[in-house]
Amino acid sequence: MQSPGDQTVTRSVAAVQAKSRRRRYRPRRALLGLAGILTLLAIWEIAARVGLVDPRFLPPPSEVLPRLLEIATIAPFWIAVGDTLVQWGLGLAIALVLASVTGVVIGLSPFLRRATSSTVEFLRPVPSVALIPLAVLLFGVRIEASLLLIVYAAFWQIFIQVLYGVADVDKIAMDTGQSYGFSTWQRIRDIVFPTTLPYLMTGIRLAAAVALILAITAQLIIGTPGLGLEIARAQNAGLYTTMYALVLATGFLGVLINFGARFLERALLSWHHSVRGEIPV
Incomplete structure (x- = not known):
């Protein structure tokens, strides 16, 4: 032994x-x-x-890829990329704050969890694109229209993960913290947050991809500034090589966002077994 x-x-x-x-x-x-x-x-x-x-x-990629390199040298392309990233980042940040706070508050209250379960199950399956008419009526082609779709879609990805994380909190640890005189904020900070963080990071990684999809979709359909609008303009003008080059650009942007989300996840969860990859003996 x-x-x-x-x-x-x-x-x-x-x-x-x-x-x-x-x-x-x-x-x-x-x-x-x-x-x-x-x-x-x-x-x-x-x-x-x-x-x-x-x-x-x-067109074949032998024509599309050189076109992508060509448009990457002009300012309008990077302006469109910047507009897309602004909408993506702002929508994701708003969804993160709303979903985190709401998820913790509801998750810590059995009454609220039961009272909101039917509402959550009713609203969560509603596709964000179904809100496009509402977004156009409320905001026209302004950035707020894109944000409505992005926030709605990203919110549920994070909110559900936070609920799972709060439900995984050890009740004995919570009772122990209460017996030692921890305030509600101390219990959330020292007990709930470390347990919920791995779930939260999973939600952020999923929401980051969904937010980009909805940003491009809103730009394509509504006409808010960004890569999606440039794709629609290229299609309407019959510039199909440029159109596919811009589509590839959105794909590369998605890959970079995914790498960034995974890097952040590894950095914040270096202490967690899912990142350390330790093998129990």
């Missing part, structure tokens, strides 16, 4: 081995991801060249 000291050493060795395996497999995952992208581009190129699709309406 191992002594406590031996068990500690064994766990430390296991953690080092797990970290080494993750580092070893990262290049392999990166290569597999790159192979998938290259395969998709090759299929796209072949389909356009052999006539499986009309190259007038779906």
Whole structure:
């Protein structure tokens, strides 16, 4: 039977081995991801060249990628990217504050959780795009119209995760904190928040992607400034190569946002087992 000291050493060795395996497999995952992208581009190129699709309406990537590099050198492109990021970031920030506060308040109250469960289940499945007529009637083509859609969609992604996190809080820890005279704020800060944080970060990662989708959708349909509006203009003008170049730009933007969300998640949850990847022995 191992002594406590031996068990500690064994766990430390296991953690080092797990970290080494993750580092070893990262290049392999990166290569597999790159192979998938290259395969998709090759299929796209072949389909356009052999006539499986009309190259007038779906130009090959050998034409689209150079066009993307070309428009990336002009100011209007970056202005559109900036408008998209402003709407995305502002909508996500508003949703984060609203969902976090509301989720903690409702999650800590069994009465409120029961009283709001039917309302939540009724509103959550409503697609944000169904609110486009309301957004246009209220705000026209101003940025507020995009924010309405973004906040509504991102709110539910974060809110539901916060509810799960609060429900996972150890009741014994809460009772212990109360017996030691912790105030409500101290219990939220020292007990509820650490337990809820992994769920919250998952909600933020999901909401970040959804917020970008709704920002582009609002720009496409409503006409608020951004990449979506530029895509619609290119389509209406018959500039299909430019249109697909802008579509690829939105895809690259989504990848960068996802990487950023995962980096933030790893940085804030470095203490959590899901990030450390320790193997129990």
